[in-house]
Amino acid sequence: MLDRILxxxxxxxxxxxxxxxxxxxxxxxxxxxxxxxQEDLGTDFLIRIIHPDDLDDVVAHHEALRGVADGAFRDxxxxxxxQDGSYxxxxxxxxxxxxxxxxxxxxxxxxxxDVSDERETQAELxxxxxxxxxSNEELKATELRVRQEQTLRERIFESAHDAIVIADASxxxxxxxRAALELFGHxxxxxxxxxxxxxxxxxxxxxxxxxxxxxxxxxDRSPASFRVRYRRAxxxxxxxxxxxxxxxxxxxxxxxxLGIIRDVTREAEAHEALARANRRLSxxxxxxxxxxxVASHDxxxxxxxxxxxxxxxxxxxxPDVVALLAxxxxxxxxxxxxxxxxxxxxxxxxxxxxxxxxxxEVDVESVVRSIETTLCYGxxxxxxxxxxxxxxxxxxxxxxxxxxxxxxxxxxxxxxxVVHHDGDVANVHVGARLVEDAxxxxxxxRVSDDGPGVKPEHRDRIFEVFRTLxxxxxxxxxxxxxxxxxxxxxxxxxxxxxxxxxxxxxxxxLIPSEVT
Numbered sequence: 009m010l011d012r013i014l015x016x017x018x019x020x021x022x023x024x025x026x027x028x029x030x031x032x033x034x035x036x037x038x039x040x041x042x043x044x045x046q047e048d049l050g051t052d053f054l055i056r057i058i059h060p061d062d063l064d065d066v067v068a069h070h071e072a073l074r075g076v077a078d079g080a081f082r083d084x085x086x087x088x089x090x091q092d093g094s095y096x097x098x099x100x101x102x103x104x105x106x107x108x109x110x111x112x113x114x115x116x117x118x119x120x121x122d123v124s125d126e127r128e129t130q131a132e133l134x135x136x137x138x139x140x141x142x143s144n145e146e147l148k149a150t151e152l153r154v155r156q157e158q159t160l161r162e163r164i165f166e167s168a169h170d171a172i173v174i175a176d177a178s179x180x181x182x183x184x185x186r187a188a189l190e191l192f193g194h195x196x197x198x199x200x201x202x203x204x205x206x207x208x209x210x211x212x213x214x215x216x217x218x219x220x221x222x223x224x225x226x227x228d229r230s231p232a233s234f235r236v237r238y239r240r241a242x243x244x245x246x247x248x249x250x251x252x253x254x255x256x257x258x259x260x261x262x263x264x265x266l267g268i269i270r271d272v273t274r275e276a277e278a279h280e281a282l283a284r285a286n287r288r289l290s291x292x293x294x295x296x297x298x299x300x301x302v303a304s305h306d307x308x309x310x311x312x313x314x315x316x317x318x319x320x321x322x323x324x325x326x327p328d329v330v331a332l333l334a335x336x337x338x339x340x341x342x343x344x345x346x347x348x349x350x351x352x353x354x355x356x357x358x359x360x361x362x363x364x365x366x367x368x369e370v371d372v373e374s375v376v377r378s379i380e381t382t383l384c385y386g387x388x389x390x391x392x393x394x395x396x397x398x399x400x401x402x403x404x405x406x407x408x409x410x411x412x413x414x415x416x417x418x419x420x421x422x423x424x425x426v427v428h429h430d431g432d433v434a435n436v437h438v439g440a441r442l443v444e445d446a447x448x449x450x451x452x453x454r455v456s457d458d459g460p461g462v463k464p465e466h467r468d469r470i471f472e473v474f475r476t477l478x479x480x481x482x483x484x485x486x487x488x489x490x491x492x493x494x495x496x497x498x499x500x501x502x503x504x505x506x507x508x509x510x511x512x513x514x515x516x517x518l519i520p521s522e523v524t
Contacts, residue, residue: 020098020120021164023105026070027114029055043091059087059095069102074113078104081167085123097124101167119167171248173267174255179204179222182264191271193241204267209237209245221252224262235272246273314344370409370521372418372440372453373399379419383426392433393426401441401452409451409521413493417501418453420486421515425457434459442521447498451521456506456514467503494519 023033030051042057058066069084076082081103087095099121106115165172171188175181181199189196192207199206208214213236221234238248248269255264318341322330330337380395418438426434439454462470471491487501494501499519506512 017164017168018121018170019164019168020118020122022118022120023115024054024070024102024118025115026074027108032115042088042096054088057089059089062086070116073102073104073116076104076113080104096122099123103163103167117163119164121169171269173204173207173269174264175204175222175267176264177262179218179265181206188269191240191246191269192238198241207238209239213237217252221250222265222267224254235276238269246271247276248272315341318344366410366412367408367522368411370407370411370414370451372402372407372414372451373397375411375415375418376422376438379422382419383423391426391429391431394433394435395422395438396436397438397440399440401439403442403523406524407442407451407521408524409519410493410497413497413499413519414451414453416493417490417517417519418455420490421455421517424486425455425459425513429457429459431459442523443518447520449521449523450499451517451519453517453519454514455516456512458510458512461505461511461513462503464505470503471501490517 017035021033021035022031024030025032028051030053044053054066055063065084066086069082073082081101084100084102085097086100087097089095100118101120102116102118104113104115105117106113108114165183166186168185168187171191172183172185173181173188174183181202181204184192184194184196184199192199203214205211205214208217217234217236233249233251235247235249237245239245249272250270251268253266253268254262255266257263318337321333322337325333376395376397380393383393383395422436422438425436435458437456439452439456441452443450443452471487491501494517497520499517501515501517503513503515506514
């Protein structure tokens, strides 16, 4: 029974020789978890993989353990290097295991837990249950070795962080480890021999668990990992993530059941709170989009009326009065037109994301050349556009990305480079390539120009809605819309200096993509 716990516990278990500075025993999870082969676990292995900032603490911890009394233990948190170069955060609980003739501790028994990613709970429990079903050969050793192994198993059972409940074949409590007694608040003498139903919050849940998870036929078909509500001795309840397994005798006949329980009440409450927050946020965004649409649509009607009134006045007033009021009339018409542009941009901003999330084939070169043609035929503000493209970083295979995002992003950035240029010729360069990161494949687009550039203190502000930095020829919505579209599909947009000391700005886009 305890052999299975030793082999299948989610904790990392080892016996470490302080004199030889090496592991003399470790369960398979230690090598599997850290990515090293078993033959790598030799002298100074632990010292080699400890994070440099934690090495002094580990050495001091080991020295302190030499004088620790039997039965006592010391905890230590440290970081160890995985075979792939990353570091994992570990929490170890060490206690004396074997002493030298002079009484100093020579070997320590350690139980270690990975605390860098608690979200692996369910997978760890499922692996534990599947391994509990495997038969285990009896170890052959001397009488001393048998006693040592028995002591080791008992310490692991008592030192496990998770609650362990062992029941006989009729589901009566046979043993609880220390974590289980603390979790449920019971005394062993009060519950030993009692039905495990005393641990459940609901009698019906006890019956259903027996049918699905704590009977030989059901459990032999698949590993059991489930959640159920339990009741403590004081009457309070908690939600437990439970791994259930069948205990068998050497001949394979069932001998009882094993349950490993972890309190996940706070985790479940946090997930529910997040779900409620997401629902409220979604409702708020829907309301905001509806408001922006109605506002932008309804406010355009009086603006068109103002423009018509100006035209009527120019037609009805005497010529000399029209000539006198011409500057004011032009200013009024220009202000109304600008307001209409702002409202159209706002409406586009609200509607933009509907088609943005469709992933289709994208030809970056065709998109850039189409934008170049458009700008060269009347939309370059009287400036000459010299546009170059470097797409050598793209594969010859088909590229799938988000065409609406690519089209709008490049059109806006190239157009801005021309509109905001302070010379007669705007030199614009577009670079395109694929990059890889933790999120997968990304299409990186960089648009650089030789214009006045963007001051560092303005590089965040230019992505705000209606932010024009004094240029009255733009609505201030283009970059805000670009950022919204890019972020909607999980990408990123930024601006920086040219980096080569030249004048101008460089805008970057990262857009999730895939190659087919």
